[in-house]
Amino acid sequence: MFSRKMILLIGIVFFITVNFIILTVSSKGVLPETGIERIATSFVAPFQMVFSRSITLIGGVWQDYFATVRAAKELPRVKNELAKAMEKVNLCIELEQENIRFRKFIRFQDLEKETLVAAKVIGRDPSPWFRTLMIDKGAKAGLTKGLPVLVSEGVVGQVVAVAGHYSRVLLMTDRNSAVDALVQTSRARGIVKGNDSELCSFRYVLRKNKIQPGEMIVSSGLDGVFPKGLRIGWVVDIEENTSQLFQEITIKTCVDFDTLEEVLVSVKDPMSQDAASPPMDDVSR
Incomplete structure (x- = not known):
């Protein structure tokens, strides 16, 4: 007794063989145009249609499989390029926002008679009892204790401590x-x-x-x-x-103190101070 798998295999082989013979003979014109040819064609045509559709379906699945494999190989590269593109877009947005803030500073500085030193905020006091921030300019940039700190929107605070390259600013919102x-x-x-x-x-x-x-x-x-x-x-x-x-x-x-990134420190010009103060000889007289 043959098993079901063996019978199915024999049927598939027989089907393919008959299709091949009919197609070969028909293409060479061997069979005469008689009733036998018509009967054979009628018998084989349904199987041939199923066979053709199966081949087409298998071909489509095979192409989709290879397309999926290629896409899976390309996915890491595409993700990497997308990440780089998003990083560039984010950098452009940050530069645009920074340019907007700097343009405000430039317009504000044109209106001020004092010399303004631009500084970046590099730290904030985590203590809930003090409202201070750290900036990246200090004595090397001409800053001294007591100088006012401003932005284009208004008053920020006052310099309360100065180091060589850094300063601490007491915000206007501090209780002191x-x-x-x-x-x-x-x-x-x-x-x-x-x-x-x-x-x-x-x-x-x-x-x-x-x-x-x-x-x-x-x-x-x-x-x-x-x-x-x-x-x-x-x-x-x-x-x-x-x-x-x-x-x-x-x-x-x-001023929105939570979003401060850059500030301006008003530095008095020593030359203007010397010009404004009278000489010692004049005071003695």
Whole structure:
């Protein structure tokens, strides 16, 4: 007894052999155009159609397989090129953003009479009790303790420690910071104190001064540190207590301290200082 696999194999071989014989004979014109040829053709045609379709299907699967293999080999290279392209795109975006910030600095520097030294932020104080940052310019670039630190949006803080190539800046939002300021419209004067957040207090403003939310607070220049007219923030809340002499005013800073990457340090020109101060002989006289 033959097994099923053997019978199936014999059938496939017989089918292929018959197709081959019919195709060969038909192509050579050996069979006469009689009823026998028509019967043979009718008998073989369905099998031949299935055979042709099977060959086509197998060929398509085989091509798809090789295409998949080639694609799998190409995938690491494509991923590598895509990663490089994404890196270049990201670099272009960063350069564009940096150029935007530098253009703001250039326009801002044109308006300032002082010499401005550009510096990059290289570190921040992790302590929750202090609001400071580290910049990559120091005494070698002419920086000294007490100099104001600015950006085009407004006041950042003040230099509190200087090394050869680095400096520490106390931010305006620190509790130990104070900036003499005034309301831009009414010129009402007060002191901006930090609250360790983006909200600062505008203190010592007399209750008689009428201040509205949204009004801009700018530096007065009277503290001898920050130039006059620099933006500090705008009024967001006002509390008037009839039993107190001063108002309780809260302002939101113009500068986003969490996203600072570059700053400007206002450095006084020694030549201009010497020209402004009288000679010792004149003072003695």
